[in-house]
Amino acid sequence: MDDIASLEVRWIQGVSNSVVFVDNKTICYTRGSHLCFLNLASKVQSVLQNPGRGIGAFTADGSGCVCAFSEQKLLPSVFVYSFPELQVKNELKGTAQLDYTSLTLSNCGPYLGCCSSIPDYTITIWNWETAEPICTRPQAGKDVISLVFNPHNWLQLCALGSTSVTLWTVEKSAGYHALKPSVIDLPATDGTFVEKQVYLSHSGHNNVPYFGPEMPVTAISGLKGDVAESVVSKLCSKARLSPASVCWTSASQLYVGCAEGFLLLVDPESASVSVLFNPQSSDATPELTRCSFQSLTVCKHGLIVLGKESLVHCLQIKETQISITKTWRVEGSVTTLTCSPDSEYLLLYSNTSQIYVLNPVQSDSIVKRADVVNGNFVAAAVLQSNNIFVLVTDSGELQVCSAVGVLLSSLALQAQGTSLACCPIAQYAAVGTTSGRVLFIDLNNEQQPRLVHQVQLYRCTVDHLIFDPEGHYLLTGASDSHIFLLDAKPSNSFSVIGYTVAPGAILSLSLQCTRGCEQVKVLALCSGREGERHEGSVLTLLTLPKRSRADPVCVDRYGCLSTSTFKASTYEVPHPVSSCVLGDHEVFAYCHRRKSLQRFPLPQDTDDASRQVVHLEPQQEVGGHPLGPASLALSAHQLWLASIGRDGLLRVRETASMERYVELQCHSCRLGGFGNVCFSADSQTLITAGFRDGSAVCSILRNKCVDGDKVKEAALYDLSMAHYLRNVFHKENLILTEMPEWESERELRQETDAVDVTVQRGSGRPPLQLSAPPSHPTWLESRHRAVIEEDNEKLSETKTNLRKTIRELCDTIQQMMLENEDLPDVERLEQHEFNLDTEEQKRLDAEVDEEVSRVRDEMEWEILTKCYLYDVLKRQCWDSVMTKGRSVEAFHSDLKVKNYALRARTEQDMEDLRMVHNMRTIEKAASAQSNLKDGSKEVGSVDDGKEESAALTGSFSAQLGYSNPYVYDQFSLKTTEQRINQITLLQDVIYCIKTAFNAEFEAVHRQKVQELNRVRDRNRQIGAIMLALNSSETLWEPGLSRSEWPERMLTVDEAEIKAQKHLTPEQKEEEKRRKLEEQQRLAAKGDNSRDRALSDMMDGVLQVKKVDILKMEIPPPEFVLTKSDIDWSEEEKKAFKEFEKKTKDLNEEKEKYKKLLEAEIKKLQAASWDATEGFDETLTKLFEKKVRCETAIYQEELKISCLVCSVLTEEEMRNRELELKLQLDKMLAYKDEIAGDLKKHEEELELFQETFDSIVAEDKVLDKEFRKDFFDVPTHMVDHLYKLFKRRPRVQKVRAQAEKNLGSLKEQRLCASLAPEALGKMLKAMEELDAAENAPEGLNPSIWERFCLVRRTKVESEQKVKVKALTLAEMKTFLQKKRDEERAAQQEAKHLSDKLESDALLALVLFASSLHKERTHFQTDIMVQILLKQGQGEVSTTGLTPDYTHSVLQHRSVVEDLNRTIRMLAEQKIASMVERKDFRKGIIRLEWDNKMRRMQIEDFINKTRDIQMLQLSEEQQDYLQKTDQDSRVSKQVSILEKTIDFQEKTHLQNVQHRMKKTAQLKRQAAVIASKNTALDQQLSEMQVTVAERKHICEEIASEENEAAKSEERYQEILQKRNLENLARAQAEELAFFGAELERLRMKNFPSLDKLQHN
Secondary structure, X not given: OOOOEEEEEEEEEEOXXXXXXXXXXXXXXXXXXXXXXXXXXXXXXXXXXXOOOOEEEEEEEOOOOEEEEEEOOOOOEEEEEEOOOOEEEEEEEOOOOOOEEEEEEOOOOOEEEEEXXXXXXXXXXXEOOOOEEEEEEOOOOOOEEEEEEEOOXXXXXXXXXOOOEEEEXXXXXXXXXEEEEEEOOOOEOOOOOOOOOOOOOXXXXXXXXXOOOOOXXXXXXXXXXXXXXXXXXXXXXXXXXXXXXXXXXOOOOEEEEEOOOOEEEEEXXXXXXXXXXXXXXXXXXXXXXXXXXXXXXEEXXXXXXEOOOOEEEEEEEEOOEEEEEEXXXXXXXXXXXXXXXXXXXXXXXXXXXXXXXXXXXXXXXXXXXXXXXXXXXEEEEEEOOOOEEEEEEXXXXXXXXXXXXXXXXXXXXXXXXXXXXXXXXXOEEEEEEOOOEEEEEEOXXXXXXXXXXXXXXXXXXXXXXXXXXXXXXXXXXXXXOEEEEEEOOHHHOOOEEEEEEOOOOEEEEEEEEOOOOXXXXXXXXEOOOOOOOOOEEEEEEEEEEOOOOOOOOOEOOOOEEOOOOOEEEEEEEEEEEOEEEEOOOEEEEEEOOOOEEEEEEOOOOOOOOOOOEEEOOOOEEEEOOOOOOEEEEEOOOOOEEEEEEOOOEEEEEEOOOOOOEEEEEOOOOXXXXXXXXXXXXXXXXXXXXXXXXXXXXXXXXXXXXOOOHXXXXXXXXHHHHXXXXXXXXXXXXXXXXXXXXXXXXXXXXXXHHOOOOOOOOOOOOOOOOOOOOOOOOOHHHHHHHHHHHHHHHHOHHHHHHHHHHHHHHHHHHHHHHHHHHOOOXXXXXXXXXXXXXXXXXXXXXXXXXXXXXXXXXXXHHHHHHHHHHHHHHHHHHHHOEEEOOOEEEOOOOOOEEEOOOEEOOOHHHHHHHHHHHHHHHHHHHHHHHHHHHHOOOOOOOHHHOOOOOHHHHOOOOOOOOOOOOOOOOHHHOOOHHHHHHHHHHHHHHHHHHHHHHHHHHHHHHHHHHHHHHHHHHHHHHHHHHHHHOOOOOOOOOOOOOOOOOHHHHHOOOHHHOOOOXXXXXXXXXXXXXXXXXXXXXXXXXXXXXXXXXXXXXXOOOOOOOHHHHHHOOOOOOHHHHHOOOOOOOHHHXXXXXXXXXXXXXXXXXXXXXXXXXXXXXXXXXXXXXXXXXXXXXHHHHHHHHHHHHHHHHHHHHHHHHHHHHHHHXXXXXXXXXXXXXXXXXXXXHHHHHHHHHHHHHHHHHHHHHHHHHXXXXXXXXHHHOHHHHOOOOOHHXXXXXXXXXXXXXXXXXXXXXXXXXHOOOOOOOOHHHHHHHHHHHHHHHHHHHOOHHHOOOOXXXXXXXXXXXXXXXXXXXXXHHHHHHHHHHHHHHHHHHHHHHHHHHHHHHHHHHHHHOOOOOOHHHHHHOHHHHHHHHHHHOOOOOOOOOOOOOOOOOOOOOOOOOOOOOOOHHHHHHHHHHHHHHHXXXXXXXXXXXXXXHHHHHHHHHHHHHHHHHHHHHXXXXXXXXXXOOHHHHHHHHOOOXXXXXXXXHHHHHHHHHHHHHHHHHHHHHHHHHHHHHHHHHXXXXXXXXXXXXXXXXXXXXXXXXXXXXXXXXXXXXXXXXHHHHHHHHHHHHHHHHHHHHHHHHHHHHHHHHHHHHHHXXXXXXXXXXX
């Protein structure tokens, strides 16, 4: 097909990641896999298709009209394009393996910076003109988000990370380039600057801290190298600001905006940071405190920042002062802003792809230029009537676009869209949603689409929607295998005609409708088998009539299409396919497994076609897409087949010859490729929706051939269909526009009431088993509900009769069951024989048994889980403990003593202990042997046998008798091995202490158990006595608590079980049998009359006990009960007296016995009390022992902790030593590397210097040989030619001046690339000088040509010298930097060696470092534990415990001597105080005398001052001082005469001098007048020259001159203000001096005390 048409992108809709300027008025942004260019002035959009596979990072240079982007594939390339030609400048193939994270272009030359992603993270700078990498730095861009070149210096590159800002500087020397990083140290989150932590070992060993030297975190953690530095910096450093945006200034400084609201200024030269704005300061601008500075840009108006609440501020920054000059508000949420190269436009971009443009010069209003709804497109379709494109996003937005891609309107559907189709006979679109609804959108008003109808069809996602070409039907498909048929005409209210069920989930729907045929054929691709979600091998072909009448003949009662309405045929393909379309008696399918496109011919229609499955074989099979599956679409005239796959390629081919195709890369294969593809009505336009790239691409088929018959055929087909449907279209559109807008909350029940629920009486189709319907039932559920209601209404009487009959039958059976109970066993029926429905009964029993079995299994699993958990906990926490933890509580107090829960020591622990014992035995034997050889008999030796005091051992364990003879002396622990052995021995001591205490504890615990048994026995006796006394007093019953008897927690008592015990049938039988045996035993025992008589007469005993006295009662005589007192006889009276006497005696006996029993009770209670009190005393002693043991254990554990601390500190010091060695080795290697590079560059510089000297010599030779070359020319002509030889074009001077002015701000390109350009410009300018009219008069033209060649050679030589000179200066600068780096490396190495105190940088002397010495000293400086008695601590106690940090341990005699000295000095002080008191009295007396004398002196001074203040004139002073007045007067007269003579002579001299000067000035005035006349003549020429130069200067450096003039005016104003202040200060000073002069003049009058009289 590629011979008649080609595919081109027409427009793209979608989401953009960023927007940049590609020139002054054109912006560039990505849309899916394409680059879009939008002209802000003309609003014309152009598209650049990606030559690779998707677009990754991209950037643009607005001043150079160049854009660059990377492709998305393995080993991606970077493409550089020019604008507006959109031609490839170059393809850069770097070392990136997966992708690029950032790209940037320089304004100063053809340079591109890029940063690759994992795994190399390489930052590379390219020369994109030559496609050569200039410099590369691997593993440098791990955290890089964006790269930004300095717009005035391409040698500086800023890398913005999520937590850091890094400045990269390109150092170059001739052809060598290197990247040097400089990480900017950002302030903390509070705005303060954090000093870098310098991890040094502690100072010398003379000042070691209490717990050893302080070590850095790296030594403590044991990490080394770069990993240690990175981990420690993250864990130990203070939280820093998070940079959000960066922007270069015109002065090559860097603005950094932080997410916390800070604005920073970075100086790249010194890497210093200054805070311009701190939102936490008190004087912060309120408008900027809510600004996050998430985007920055610099323009000629100032710094533009993006704040919160869609505010944009323009800031003016002068030094550290910030002022807001202008503020704009944006309607939407803006995330990025950028400025055009000419600062005319300000572009604002949001994360929802909304583009706003602001022109600050012309207007303050912000204009929206592009608006795209955020989200991924899931479907796209074409409204055939006027080529309107409709798109649906996964977020539920319906978008309407024009034919050129302009977004006309959008509608929020409030539901997630899944499918889309446009009706051919009306202006509406049908949208399928995830909730199973189909929405109908009226598009007659393209600017305001509206929802006019909706219907709930599924409980799952609506996957497929399709209209037939003539607009008869709308078919839907979903994963529940139901295909619904809807009337597509608005005049029929989009009614549902019916449904049919496919043999599996619907994977694809397509149809065919021929104009001359009265049938519509529908092809459905079904999965066929469960588990196939994306492929199917079953094809179902439905043949429907074109008339859409929903009458009873078409559907059954439940809405299912009847077989008489349509004909269904089933086909099966050999391999599962993912998509298929129906053609003219053929099927096109895509097989993902074979990656091929297949054509299947359909057999002719037969009568039995619907009864059997027909197997299809592919007639043709061609290659498919590299990545599948693919989606297919057939054009309206069914001659073109389109396919788009996961690779994002759109391929269009002819159905007649599928081998040839045209293709277009529409979407990114990395993001899933296609969503769907759709043809327009004229088959000229295709629209595709991406899967996850958020873009929709509209492409057009361009005609290549001359005649284009097939293209014309497609257009004619479209026109014929439009003409054919014209009447229906107008009619249905009129009805559609009159339909009201659908209410979003309308109950769907109103819709179901309008559904035709007419059912066929003879249908016996059972209703479907549906789940409980939600609030909005589906159409099918409504049909079933209507059928049920109709059946209930029609058969209500029959149901009533049936219920009555069933009740009567139940009563009859109940009566029969009651009668059955009275029948004999032979005639009696079993219970199950009365079941009328045994099968139902069995089913119910089976369900109950199954449920019981399930519940039983769950309970058994739960019990098994708990038993396992119990077993694990018991094994780990109880069985593994050798001595269980328990306590003993006192009887009469809250005292409780616990034992030590001990685990059995492992074999490894015992082996370590034995090894330490053996080692200590050997050490003791060796020490004893050495002592015997040396003859030492020290008292405190190892074999002396005398125990050390507790103060020296550091614990009371020896006093308790639990010392270990192998324990080291505290003062002899020197090595790490000894300290580790000491830890093992101390742990053994602790274990022995706990074991011994547990033994005593067990004895006390057994004693308590015995006492409890005795108390129970006594209570049993007391209870019997109280029972005899009929007393109800409560007894004290002590017992063991849970903590004293912890074994009870592992058992469950019967009383703890509240639920009734469940007995199995076997247990019930056993219980029944036991009761029966007990009854038989009692029956066998029989009735014993002897026992019964004994029990009746004497309570079952033969002797009367003393206890029974209390029960004895003397019965009264019978006459007492039968006769009154008057009727008694004498005998009866005697008998009654005798009865009273016996009764009295018996009562007295009872009272005596009661007292005896009460005394016995008190005795037993006293015995119990005494016994428990004695036990409490024993427990108190045990508690005291426990306290002593705890003290000893804590003391031993404290020693262990100190030993562990010392071992860890020594390990840290060893780690620190190794770390310093590694740092020194690294620094030495770096120093050697720098030295090697320096040597290499020095050699290159020497070679280049020689080359430069030779070039300079050759240039000088050209100058010297000039006259020799023109020896045949006259001398005066040679001189004139030599002047022309030295002459250079004026443009060069202007350009040199411009470069001089702008050289401080802009860097030029490489010298090699500058030479041809500069030389070309120079030679072009020399052409004017080489013109024949510039030749001197009378010069031969051949000589002039020869002269021009010589001059050109000279110019080329000069240019070459200049280039070489620049290169030489560059190489010298680079070499100087390398020398500075070498010097810094030497300083660092010296610093490290100083830390190690090594004189040389050799590895062999590193062990002589100060750290090694410090570690050795730390091993000898042992920490010991000493016990002090009360009164021996002379430290003040501020809290619970005294602080011994700065205390000193002294001998007792030193303290006693000090106290004795203090008492002696105190006595001396008292004596001196008494002496001072007496002396003080004399001093006070003298002070009173002195005060009186002072007052007398003051009186005399005042009198003297009054005399001195008398004022005298100068004459009076002279008169008083001199006695000869005549001589004085004569002397004055002579002086005045001399003065007058001298003044006359001086006056005459001045007059003569003024006359001479007047004549001289007259002569000078004449000369100046003549000069002015000459200057007036030259004034016109000078004005022209000045105007030209002024114009040139204004054009070259207008902005710099304005800045200079502004600064000059500012300096003049500042100088004027300083001069005014100086004049004001001098005037004040003159006034002060005048006052001082007047005061001094008044002071000249002498006082009387200064007069001298002869």
